[in-house]
Amino acid sequence: MFRLTLDGKPLVLAKRTSLLDALQTAGIDVPHLCHDARLKPFGACRLCIVEVDGEARPVAACATPVHDGMRVRTRTAELETLRRTNLQLIARHYPKEAVLAEPLHPFHRLLAEYGVEAGGDVHRDLFHDDSHPYIGTAMERCIQCYRCVRICEEVQGQFVWEAWGRGEGTRIAPGKGGTLLSGGCVGCGACVDTCPTGALFDKRVTAEPDNWTRTSCVYCGVGCQMEVGRSAGRVVAVRPANSPVNRGHLCVKGRYAFDFNHADDRITSPMIRRDGGWEPVCWDEALDFTARRLQEIVDRHGPDAVGVLGSARATNEENYLAQKFARVVIGTNNVDCCARVCHTPSAKALKTMLGTGAATNAFDDIEATNAFLLCGANPTENHPVVGARIKQRVLQGARLIVVDPRRTELAALADVHLAVRPGGNVPLFNAMAATLVEEGLVDRDFVAARVVGFADYVAFVADYTPEKMAAVCGVAAGDIRAAARLYAAGRPSMCFHGLGVTEHLQGTEGVMALINLALLTGNLGKPGAGINPLRGQNNVQGAAQMGCDPASLTGAQSFKDAGPRFEAVWGRKLPASHGLDLLQMMDAARDGELKAIWAFGYDIYQSLADAAETGTALSRLDLLIVQDLFLNRTATFGTVFFPAASVFEKDGTFMNSDRRVQRVRQVLPPPGDARPDWWIIQALAERLGKPDGFAFDGPEAVWNEVRALWPAGAGLSYPRLDNDSPNWPCPDERHPGTPVLHADHFADGKAAELARIPFVATPEQVDDTYPLLLTTGRTLNHFNAGTMSYRTPNATLAPSDTLDIAPVDAAAYGLKDGDIVRVRSRYGHACLPVHVTPAMRPGQLFTSFHRPDLFVNQLTSSVRDRLVHAPEYKVTAVRLEKPDG
Known part of the structure; x- marks a missing residue:
């Protein structure tokens, strides 16, 4: 224990911290400029100086560890004079107009507090770069606190910023390349977030947010927490929040790629396909039409002629309702989600x-x-x-x-x-x-x-x-x-x-x-x-965990063990037939056995391997319900379109890769007639004459039913999640959560059995006709089918998917960077620009699949995982050809 006296007030700490942390814990505000809680102590600005009994001179609180019995004074006249002097020295070469224009920056507030005026004698020949779509520079405001240098090194690990020169001649600029982009910047925005003066700033923020809302990121499965700024009914800014997951950090997509929410082609009205085109209709007409068609299919072909696909973009509550709809309203276990094709x-x-x-x-x-x-x-x-x-x-x-x-x-x-x-x-x-x-x-x-x-x-x-x-x-x-x-x-x-x-x-x-x-x-x-x-999408773990899986119920519970409990809560017997997974649904649709699919937040035509086979399957459906923000490729085959609310327009929870359930909070209302997925599911259940069990007044009520059915999540109430995000299993609200599974025993017993896995080679092999191996994956600036990220300035950071090829192969084919080449497999072809890189081994190629118009999944094969049918996206034999023309 550490017992301190801070400005005459006692404080007891259980563990050693810095003195500045202790002061902040006690609610004592001490000025600082070079300090950021995410960084190692630096002690350069000398503004957080305090007097400590036994010390001959003032010490920097940020770089001084506490010790038992420490007595500290923070606001003596001598300290205030020293701080004012330090501020005057820092402000000597600072532009006056910057202070007047943007008084809320931390440095500007300190100048006002201490009555210090900027000197206006601005240094020249400073780094300037306007090439980045998100990060702007105004280096005449740089006060050499080195926070940008340090956060790029200590948090992101990118080492973009460096200090050039010495003394009065010191300048901050990229260490490699003449611009941020050529210098290795990945657009995380951490340097902007930490800068106390606006020397580095978000070019995107054109209006000061009038409201900030904490929520969860909509991109990958890490589950970063962030604060979303709203102004005039639009999302205008995102900044990182502190959480155990992201610790006050974000990536380029989470921080900046939010413009999709207000894209011009956002669909905000229900639509029905008539005479080969989409016709906007009201919700009543769209729901009545869909309910009638679904009922006709069930009456004629049985409930197993319908499939429901949950979404990694949707909340846990919405995925829970989706699988409940399939099993209770339709009466089928034909329910799955995109976890099928990834994890x-x-x-x-x-x-x-x-x-x-x-x-x-x-x-x-x-x-x-x-x-x-x-x-x-x-x-x-x-x-x-x-x-x-x-x-x-x-x-x-x-x-x-x-x-x-x-x-x-x-x-x-x-x-x-x-x-x-x-x-x-x-x-x-x-x-x-x-x-x-x-x-x-x-x-x-x-x-x-x-x-x-x-x-x-x-x-x-x-x-x-x-x-x-x-x-x-x-x-x-x-x-x-x-x-x-x-x-x-x-x-x-x-x-x-x-x-x-x-x-x-x-x-x-x-x-x-x-x-x-x-x-x-x-x-x-x-x-x-x-x-x-490492889960790929924001809620792919949650979608499957909520029961969007033909073989398991919510909480990944078996029908045998949990079925009676679900039947008691739902007031209905569970379907007896074994459900189809996503790939089996495609097979059944192709064969005319599956007649209808409801897919929300999932562009299955763009995303599934072997696009030709997927297109054939979708074209043979009698009813395809597409529920999304945009007319995606799957909508090419759609019968009815339901406009969905985005992540910024609804409440609920997501589940990330390390088993945390985290809150999603509404930032602004949905545009036009767009509605949250949970609202749409309940409305359609009512139209089909089965409103019982689908009359929740909001996501929290849905989540409470989830907790009642999933013992491992029972302790994760909304009030608790508003302040905490323990790892499940968390069986009650007093339980601390379970960061490490299997500490003393495995879920099925004390011991686990080693699996003897013989090697079985994929049938997708190279030969004289297809001599190269293609593998696919994602890149930093884009996400999956590009539905969101290509509707943001990230499209300028990475305008296209590329075909990555080893230099020796490029030379053999006479290719150079930027050349367009046709890639042909046994299943189809796609044309891609070439990127020559030593990252590739000879004989192997790589491409991403983000740009819908390039449609890379025309290439990928029909080979599937032997046990769960996930497509083999990672191995496709191909050849290279010159494109037509």
């Missing part, structure tokens, strides 16, 4: 082997680990805030193994980069396991206490030595052994994996092979360890 393999593997189909550890464990095993994931681009945290931990000394065909940003920092051949994950992971066994790197105590099937597994994996698997997976045996040793030596070692593991023929089995590695090394059930899928 259902993760959920299946984790559920099968460990009993819970979700990440085992919280993001806070990033700072507690000694080594990372990063497999098929590119978090600095696809999960940027978590990627930045991983990067910072590596810079602090944690070891890093990256498994990825490409040389990504983190691969360049890795101790070992295993550039696996696409499709080779299972033999690679098995070879790492064989190394652990052969070299005595197994945690024998953990295996003895918590693992079964070890002897059988040892016999199985003996056939997968690195020397035998090197040619199969395309990685040198020595590198495989080095990676296995690093992972075993880390302890705790933390594994993150992404779609580069799951979107394969053996996607589920690939995750199971990773779980084997964790079991063998004892990297489960402890902080800083675990197997952790």
Whole structure:
């Protein structure tokens, strides 16, 4: 305990902090300019100086740790005189007009408080850059607090800003390149957020927000918390909020890519397709029409002729209602969501082997680990805030193994980069396991206490030595052994994996092979360890967890165990037939067996692999209900369109990748006749004559029913979530949450069984006709089908998807940067601009799939995961051709 006296008032602290933190805890405001709670103490501005008994001269509070018995004075006449003098020195070369124009900046407020005038003798020849769409510069306002330099290094890890020169000649400018963009800026806006003067500013903010609302980001599954600024009925600004997930940081999409909300082509009226075109109608007509058509299909073909697709863009409450609608109103288990095509393999593997189909550890464990095993994931681009945290931990000394065909940003920092051949994950992971066994790197105590099937597994994996698997997976045996040793030596070692593991023929089995590695090394059930899928979309974890899955109910509960409880609450028997998943729905639609689909917040035609097959399936439906913000590609086949409210226009909750349920709060009303998904679902249930169970007065009431049915989430009430976001399981409101799963036992018992996973090669192989391997993924500036991000200035940061190709292959085909090339697979073709990069290995290509008009999924194959049917987006054999004309 630390007992302090601060300006005559006692304060007791349970742990050591900085003196400035202690003063802020006590509610004592001390001036400062170079301090930011996200950064290491700096002590340069000398404004937070205080007097401490026993110290010969004033000390900087930000850089002084507390000690027991400390007596502090903060506002003596001598201190105030020193602060005024320091401010005068800082303001000597500061522009007067800046203070007058924008008096609310922290530095400007301090000048006013101390009666200090800016000198106006402004330095010249300063860095200027107007090329960035979001970040502006006014470096005549720079007071050399170095906060921009430090936050770029210590939080984002991008090292864009540097101090040039010395003394009076010191200037802040990018260290590499003549502009922010050429200097490596990723547009996170952290430098703007920390700048106390407006030397760096958001070019987007043209009106001062009159209201700020805390909510959750709508992009990836990290679940960053942010504050959204509103003015004149529009979203005008976003700034990071402090939370355990993002710690006051955001990425370029979360902070800046919000213009989609007010895009000119936003659909704000219900529509029905008539005479080949869309006709706007009122809600009554749209709902009556849809209810009549659905009822006709159910009467004629039965309830299993209808499918409902939940949405990773929608809230937990809305996804819960979607699956309840399918099962109660329609009477079918044909319900699924986009988790099917990304991380259902993760959920299946984790559920099968460990009993819970979700990440085992919280993001806070990033700072507690000694080594990372990063497999098929590119978090600095696809999960940027978590990627930045991983990067910072590596810079602090944690070891890093990256498994990825490409040389990504983190691969360049890795101790070992295993550039696996696409499709080779299972033999690679098995070879790492064989190394652990052969070299005595197994945690024998953990295996003895918590693992079964070890002897059988040892016999199985003996056939997968690195020397035998090197040619199969395309990685040198020595590198495989080095990676296995690093992972075993880390302890705790933390594994993150992404779609580069799951979107394969053996996607589920690939995750199971990773779980084997964790079991063998004892990297489960402890902080800083675990197997952790990085979820792609903001609420893809929640959509599946709420029951948008044909084989499970809300909370990923089985029909056998939880079915009676659901029937009692819902007052209706659950459907008896086994439901179809998304890919099975496409097959059934193609074959004329599925007659109707309701898809909301999900552009299935743009997103599913093998677009030609998907288009055929959708064209054969009798009824396709599209519910979205925009007329997406799926709407090409649509029968009726329901205009949905955006994330900024409704309340509810999202569930992020590390099992936190977090609040979504309405910032402004929906435009026109757009409505929240939960409102639309309930209205259609009423039209179909089944309003019972669909008369909630708002999302909180829906969530309370979820909590009543899902024991692991019972303690997550709205009042609690307004102040906290514990990791579930959280069975009651006194429970602290569960950051680490499987600490003493697994969900299904004390021990977990090792899985013997034989390698099965994908049928998608190169040959003389299709000699190159194409893999797909996302990039930093865009998101999925581009529905949101391409309706923002992010389109200027990354105007197009590109075909990334190794220099040797580019030379062989006579290609250079910017050339347009036709990529042809066995399933279709797409034309893409070339990007020549050493990040690619010879014989392999990469592209993203963000621009709808380029339609990359015309290329991808019909191969699916053997257990859960996720498409194999990551392996497609292709050839390159000159485009027509």
